[in-house]
Every structure is written in C-alpha cells, then in structure tokens.
Amino acid sequence: MKVLLVNGSPHEKGCTYTALNEVAETLNHEGIDTEIFQIGTKPLAGCTACKRCFQLGHCVFDDKVNEFLEIAGNFDGYIFGSPVHFAAASGAITSFMDRAFYAGSRSSKQPFNLKPAAAVVSARRAGTTATFDQLNKYFTIAQMPIISSQYWNMVHGATPEDVKKDIEGLQIMRTLGRNMAFFLKCKEAGIKAGIAFPEREEITFTNFIR
Template structure:
C-alpha cells in the first residue's frame, strides 16, 4: 500500500512540506509506504482545454503532470498540500490539479484523497474547500481528521510549534491508512468498486 503526497509549495522543505512530512510519518507508522512528490519551481502550464488527453491517454504537455499520473496508477491514496496564496491554493498546484484530474482522473477514482493547507494566519478554510472539490467530482472518498487539515506558522519551526495542527496531521495519516486497509480488505473479500452508470450531462440552458 502506498500514498502519494504532493507538495504544492515552491519551497522544497518549507511549512507545507513540514506538515506533509508529519502525515507521512503517521502513514509509515501504520504500515503504509509514502512518497512526497515535489512540484518545485518549474513553470506548470494550466489546462488549455484541447482535449488531446482524451485521444492519447495523457496530457500533450509532457511535464510533471504526466510524471505524477504514472505514479498515481500504482498508488492507493493521495494527499495534496498547499500553502495559502491570496486565500487560495498555489497557482502551480491549481494548474497541476486541473490537468491531473482532466487527463488522469481514472487513476485517482475510488481511491482516498485528502488535502492539507498551510498559512501564516488566514485563508486556510477557503483553500481547504477549493482542494476538496477535486475529490468530490471524481468518486474519491475524502479522508478527514479531527479538525480541518491545516497548520499555521511562517517557518517550519513555527509549524512544528502548532501542536494542534501537527496532531491533526498525524490523525489524518492514521485515518488514511485505516481507510486504505479497509478498501483492500473489501477487495480481497469480493467487494468491488460501484458499477458506474452511463454519464448524464445536461446544460442549464436547454
């Protein structure tokens, strides 16, 4: 069992990484392998709506999005972390997720997902709401903790002093590992994913 954690911050080991690392430690303590996928500082283009991915099975812009989707095929769960930029997820992570979920959604469907947010002070709940919408449009069980998944601090050292926030991260990791194990147990005992209905799409203006 493996969980992919995505660091949507341009800082390699900043506040968002510190929170994700705490989740990862909890997952590993519960027997789940982890990998932190760094977006880094390379530019990530937003989705241009060309539809090429529906024909070739991947995004035609060959960057970290396709690299992540390859890894997603073998993952059992996902946690996306973002710093708060103007009360929203980072621009890089937003562009990344738009393309991941458009071109590779089938590799994430029916696998547990969660997000974590990091801020000096405010904007975490708006960012948390934004990121959770990716899961709920793609048949993904959303993993929760004992409070909203957020930490506060302006440096990694300050984040580590957010004792409640760090505990929320550890509980999130334990809850994620529990759900992944439950899903695996179900598969081994003949409980498969729900049979999908043929999609119905309607416009508001007919």
C-alpha cells in the same frame, strides 16, 4: 499499500512539506509506504481546454503533470498539500490539479476512482478554510472518498520551525495519517472479502442551454 503526497509549495522543505512529512511518518508507522512528489518551481501552464487528452490519455503539455500521471496509478491514496496564497491554493498546484484531474479522468488507468484523498494546507495566519474547500472539490468530482481528521487539515506558521510549534496542527496531521491508514486497510479487507466495486454508468451530460 502506498500513499502519494504531493507538495504544491515552491519551497521543497518548507511549511507545507513539514505538515506532509508529519502525515507520512504516521502512515509509515501504520505500515503504509509513502512518497512525496514535489511539483517544483518550473512554470506550469493551466489547462487550455484543448481536449487532446481525450485522444492521448495524458496531457498535451509534457511536464510535471504527466510525470505525476505516469506513477499515480501505482498508489492507493493521495494527499495534496498547498500553501495559502491570497486565500487560495498556490497557482502551481491549481494549474497542476486542473490538468492532472482532467487528463487523469481520460486515462485508461483511471488513477483516482474510489481512491481516498485528503487536502493539507499551511498558512501564516488565514485563508486556510477557503483553500481547503478549493482542493476538496477535485476529489468529490473524481469519486474519491475524502479522509478527514479531528479538525480541518491545516497548520500555521511562517517557517517550518513555526509549524513544529503548532502542536494542535501536527496532531491533526497525525490523526489524518491514522485515518487514511484505517480506511486503506478497511478497503483492502473489503476487496478480499469479495465486496464488488460500485457499478459504473456511462456519464450523461445535461446542457442547460439548448
């Protein structure tokens, strides 16, 4: 089993990475393989609603989003991490997830359906809960079970060294890793026991303006 951790910070080894790495080390200890995917600092366009992904099965813009979608189906769970920018997720990860989840829902591989996910946020001081709520909405619309911890998944600090002093925050990350591992093992056991996935209905859209 493998979990993909997405770092939405422009800093490759910054505060968000420090939190994600704590989760990854715990997952590894629980026998779960991990990989960290760095969004990077190159410009990422937001979704233009061109709907070309309906025909292509991937985004029309060939950048980090398609690189992610190419490998996403190989993983059993996901953790998306973001710093707090003006009480919200970073612009990069917002554009990234808008397009990845929209194009991913059009992919024949269906990389997200019923796979567990979690959000991790880092901030110097505040804006964490708003960012946490924002990221979790991607998971609920994609039928992804959300993995929680003993508290909201956040760490505090202006530098990686500060984050390492956030003893409770790091404990929250470790608990998150253990909870993710437990869920993945339960899911695997259920599949082996013959428990079928839920029946999928064709999606029906209702427009309120007629």
